[in-house]
Amino acid sequence: MAQMSMIEAIRSAMDVMLGRDENVVVFGEDVGYFGGVFRCTAGLQEKYGPTRVFDSPINESGIVGAGIGMAAYGLRPCVEVQFADYIYPAYDQIVSEAARLRYRSAGQFTASMTIRSPCGGGIFGGQTHSQSPEALFTHVSGLKTIVPSTPYDAKGLLISAIEDDDPVVFLEPKRLYNGPFDGHPDRPAQSWAGHPQGDVPEDHYTVPIGKARLVRDGFDATIVTYGTMCFVAEAAVSETGIDAEIIDLRTLLPLDIDTIANSVRKTGRCMILHEATRTSGFGAELSAQIQEECFYNLEAPIVRVTGWDTPYPHAQEWQYFPGPERVGRELTNLMEAAS
Structure with a gap:
C-alpha cells in the first residue's frame, strides 16, 4: 500500500497497464511532454516513450476517432479529453462508432478503449470547465460509464476499464483530484490541499465494473x-x-x-x-x-x-x-x- 491522491492513483493505473500490456497507449491534448493539465500523466512519456504516450492535436473528435481505429485493430488506447465540457465534439464518435462497433461488426471488432475526462466543479471554471455530462452516456447501449470517488476505486476501476473489451467513459471528479475533501462547498481549499487521500496498492488490482x-x-x-x-x-x-x-x-x-x-x-x-x-x-x-x-x-x-x-x-x-x-x-x- 502507498498513500496516493486520486491523481496519483490514476497515474499509477496507467503506469501499471503500460508496463503490463504493450498494446496499451495513452494520448490526448498535452498528456505527453507536459503530463496533462492536471498532471495525471506526468512522467509517463519519459518512462515509456513518445510512441506509447503522446500528444494529440486539439481535436476531441479526432482523439476519440483515432482511438476507435486503434482499438479495432488490437490496441487498448486510454485517451484523455482535457475537460468533460470538451467531450461534445467527440459525442458522435463515442455514440455512433465506439458504442456500436461490436454489434455492427457482428463481434469481429471491439472498441476496447477508455475515454478519461475530468468532470464537475471545484476550480471556479464556470460553464466551460465544470460540467457533469454523465447522463448523456448512460443513455447509450454499448457504453460503460464510471465515476470514482476514492483513489483506491479510481485506480482499480481504471485498470478494469482499460482491460475491458468494450468502450468505457471514465469521468474523474476534479474536486477530488488532490483531496481530502470534507464535503463543504464553502471550504474549497479543503479539496486542493495536496495531501494524500487514501491507501492504494502500488501493483495491479481491479475493482469490478458494475458493483456499488x-x-x-x-x-x-x-x-x-x-x-x-x-x-x-x-x-x-x-x-x-x-x-x-x-x-x-x-x-x-x-x-x-x-x-x-x-x-x-x-x-x-x-x-x-x-x-x-x-x-x-x-x-x-x-x-x-x-x-x-x-x-x-x-x-x-x-x-x-x-x-x-x-x-x-x-x-x-x-x-x-x-x-x-x-x-x-x-x-x-x-x-x-x-x-
Missing part, C-alpha cells in the same frame, strides 16, 4: 450518490445525526440496482444526490428504477437533490453545488414526510 460500494451502513434512509457528492452526503449525515445508509454507485452503467434496492427495502426512504442538473439528470433514471423495484417498501416519495437547472454559474459555483446544509435540510424533510 457501501460507504456507510444505516437504517433511517438511503442516500444514493457518486463522485464528489459521496463526501457531501457523509458530512450531511454527520451533522444531522440521521442514521442514513450511503451508497456510492461507482459505476452508473451497468448499474448495481440490486444493492440499491436491498438498501431501500431496508430503510423505506431514499434520497438521490448528484452534482449535475436536475432535469433529465441520472437521478431521474435512478428514481424510476428504485420506484419500480421498491414501490411497496417506500414510506415517503423519493427525493432528488441536485445542481440547478441553469447554465453553470461561474460566480456562484459553491452555491450551485448541493452542500451539507442543503442535503441535511432535505434529509430532515424526508424523515418527516409521510408516504
Whole structure:
C-alpha cells in the first residue's frame, strides 16, 4: 500500500497497464511532454516513450476517432479529453462508432478503449470547465460509464476499464483530484490541499465494473450518490445525526440496482444526490428504477437533490453545488414526510 491522491492513483493505473500490456497507449491534448493539465500523466512519456504516450492535436473528435481505429485493430488506447465540457465534439464518435462497433461488426471488432475526462466543479471554471455530462452516456447501449470517488476505486476501476473489451467513459471528479475533501462547498481549499487521500496498492488490482460500494451502513434512509457528492452526503449525515445508509454507485452503467434496492427495502426512504442538473439528470433514471423495484417498501416519495437547472454559474459555483446544509435540510424533510 502507498498513500496516493486520486491523481496519483490514476497515474499509477496507467503506469501499471503500460508496463503490463504493450498494446496499451495513452494520448490526448498535452498528456505527453507536459503530463496533462492536471498532471495525471506526468512522467509517463519519459518512462515509456513518445510512441506509447503522446500528444494529440486539439481535436476531441479526432482523439476519440483515432482511438476507435486503434482499438479495432488490437490496441487498448486510454485517451484523455482535457475537460468533460470538451467531450461534445467527440459525442458522435463515442455514440455512433465506439458504442456500436461490436454489434455492427457482428463481434469481429471491439472498441476496447477508455475515454478519461475530468468532470464537475471545484476550480471556479464556470460553464466551460465544470460540467457533469454523465447522463448523456448512460443513455447509450454499448457504453460503460464510471465515476470514482476514492483513489483506491479510481485506480482499480481504471485498470478494469482499460482491460475491458468494450468502450468505457471514465469521468474523474476534479474536486477530488488532490483531496481530502470534507464535503463543504464553502471550504474549497479543503479539496486542493495536496495531501494524500487514501491507501492504494502500488501493483495491479481491479475493482469490478458494475458493483456499488457501501460507504456507510444505516437504517433511517438511503442516500444514493457518486463522485464528489459521496463526501457531501457523509458530512450531511454527520451533522444531522440521521442514521442514513450511503451508497456510492461507482459505476452508473451497468448499474448495481440490486444493492440499491436491498438498501431501500431496508430503510423505506431514499434520497438521490448528484452534482449535475436536475432535469433529465441520472437521478431521474435512478428514481424510476428504485420506484419500480421498491414501490411497496417506500414510506415517503423519493427525493432528488441536485445542481440547478441553469447554465453553470461561474460566480456562484459553491452555491450551485448541493452542500451539507442543503442535503441535511432535505434529509430532515424526508424523515418527516409521510408516504
